[in-house]
Amino acid sequence: MNLDQLQRVWDAQRQSPLYALDESALLQLVQGRNAASERRAITRYRWEIALGLACGLLMLVVAALLAFAPDRSGWLAGWIRTEVGRWEVPALLVAGAIWFYFAAYLRRARHTLAQAGETFDADLRGEIQRSLARLEFQISHARSVVLRGLVPVWVAAGLWVVVLFRLVDSPPAGYLLLATLWAAAFVQQTRAQLEAIDTRYAPERRELQSLQRQLAEESR
Amino acid sequence: MALPMTDSERLQLFQEWLGRHRGLIFKVVRAHARAASDQDDLFQEIATQLWNSLPRYRGESAETTWIYRVALNTALAWSRRAWREQRRSEEMAQALPALTSATKPDPRLEWLYEQLAQLESVDRALALLLLDGLSYREMSETLGLSESHIGVRLHRLKQQLSQLAQAHFRHEP
Numbered sequence: 001m002n003l004d005q006l007q008r009v010w011d012a013q014r015q016s017p018l019y020a021l022d023e024s025a026l027l028q029l030v031q032g033r034n035a036a037s038e039r040r041a042i043t044r045y046r047w048e049i050a051l052g053l054a055c056g057l058l059m060l061v062v063a064a065l066l067a068f069a070p071d072r073s074g075w076l077a078g079w080i081r082t083e084v085g086r087w088e089v090p091a092l093l094v095a096g097a098i099w100f101y102f103a104a105y106l107r108r109a110r111h112t113l114a115q116a117g118e119t120f121d122a123d124l125r126g127e128i129q130r131s132l133a134r135l136e137f138q139i140s141h142a143r144s145v146v147l148r149g150l151v152p153v154w155v156a157a158g159l160w161v162v163v164l165f166r167l168v169d170s171p172p173a174g175y176l177l178l179a180t181l182w183a184a185a186f187v188q189q190t191r192a193q194l195e196a197i198d199t200r201y202a203p204e205r206r207e208l209q210s211l212q213r214q215l216a217e218e219s220r
Numbered sequence: 221m222a223l224p225m226t227d228s229e230r231l232q233l234f235q236e237w238l239g240r241h242r243g244l245i246f247k248v249v250r251a252h253a254r255a256a257s258d259q260d261d262l263f264q265e266i267a268t269q270l271w272n273s274l275p276r277y278r279g280e281s282a283e284t285t286w287i288y289r290v291a292l293n294t295a296l297a298w299s300r301r302a303w304r305e306q307r308r309s310e311e312m313a314q315a316l317p318a319l320t321s322a323t324k325p326d327p328r329l330e331w332l333y334e335q336l337a338q339l340e341s342v343d344r345a346l347a348l349l350l351l352d353g354l355s356y357r358e359m360s361e362t363l364g365l366s367e368s369h370i371g372v373r374l375h376r377l378k379q380q381l382s383q384l385a386q387a388h389f390r391h392e393p
Contacts, residue, residue: 001328001389003382009328010351013243203261210260 027124030211034117034131041138045110052103052153059096059160063089081169088166091159098156105149113137128212135205142193142201150193154186230274238267241287244352248288251336251348252295262298269294281361285354289362292345299341328389335384339377346370347377 067089116137117130161182165174238245245266253259273290277283336344342363349359356367356374363370 001385003378003385006328006332006381006385007351009326009332012326013247013329206261206264207257210257210264 027127030124030127030131030208034127034134037131037134038113038117041113041134042110045106045113049103049106049110052099052106055156055160056096056099056103059092059099059156063092063096066092080167082167084167088163091163095156095159095163098152102149102153102156109141109145113141125212125215128208128215131208132205132212135201135208139197139201139205142197146190146193150186150189154182158182230271234271234274237270237283237287241284244284244287245291247348247352248291248295250333251344252299254337262295265298266291266294282358285358285361288349288352288354292348292362296341296345331388335381343373343377346373347381350374350377 066084113134116133120126120130120133161178162175165178245263249259249262249266253262270287270290277286281289336347339347342365345363346359349362354362356370359365359370360367365373
């Protein structure tokens with residue numbers, strides 16, 4: 001075959017649609033991806049909820065120890081170097097409450113995510129709509145979690161570390177380092193949440209919407 | 221200077237051009253993206269870019285040349301960015317039985333697209349323009365290269381494609 005023959009092959013291309021959809025294969029694909037995506041999201045929520053509960057409990061236990069064992073008996077004696085003031089116990093109680101709020105917030109999000117896909121049919125179109133509904137929720141959650149989840153948690157974790165630094169009598173440089181690290185970590189976490197929308201959820205949504213359009217064209 | 225146009229004129233021109241030059245865009249898309257989902261994504265991106273660039277069309281070059289320029293530049297930018305989503309594309313490519321060719325594919329054409337996809341980006345664009353019958357001057361306008369440079373590259377490209385085709389299809393009449 002020479003260039004002229006290649007040219008004829010090239011010229012013979014038809015401007016017809018490039019692809020047809022095999023609906024049953026596509027249904028399996030979308031179902032599989034739906035299930036994997038849901039598993040990942042639920043597992044992540046479980047870990048984050050467990051983290052929220054564990055941190056909340058830790059704050060309460062330490063607050064109770066500081067409140068009811070101010071004589072520094074037992075293990076407390078090893079690391080507390082200053083007097084326990086008026087604000088440490090309330091600060092830890094507030095921090096604990098915030099962690100519990102965070103766990104409750106995520107539990108509600110998990111519940112909403114599970115509900116988001118409940119009302120659709122079990123066919124291909126239904127599966128695509130289910131995926132889209134879940135993605136819409138994940139996108140709106142990724143946007144709102146910064147203000148409703150990350151900011152409170154950062155306040156709680158900040159309170160915990162400040163109390164800890166105060167009790168071990170950390171030098172001022174320690175607080176400065178902490179503030180820098182805290183700000184950097186917050187910016188990084190916020191960016192990661194927002195980037196997930198552009199790099200994960202939005203491409204997936206585009207892909208599903210394109211499949212939806214192709215299906216609509218096929219059925220015309 | 222851009223041509224002044226109202227929104228409805230813009231929409232009408234966009235629809236006309238997209239309808240008339242859909243084949244051209246498909247060729248650029250197929251030469252740059254292999255997986256069906258990627259091809260779909262790139263097609264949409266080119267269409268979007270075409271819509272956004274329409275007000276800047278000055279009528280100085282033929283519409284085919286101008287659309288080629290928009291399509292090739294968009295495809296190039298898309299290819300650079302595509303590695304980020306490569307994992308997703310591979311995932312979709314594994315599930316390709318769901319997206320099958322609407323018409324029985326010509327294996328020679330498939331082979332040709334595979335060869336195009338393996339070329340370096342400028343050579344790929346040149347090969348596309350060559351196969352679509354554009355003149356050296358139109359290629360020069362589209363890609364911003366001198367005609368003499370295009371001549372040299374095309375000479376090498378033609379030899380390369382000829383040798384590959386002869387080696388691959390040597391048992392065919």
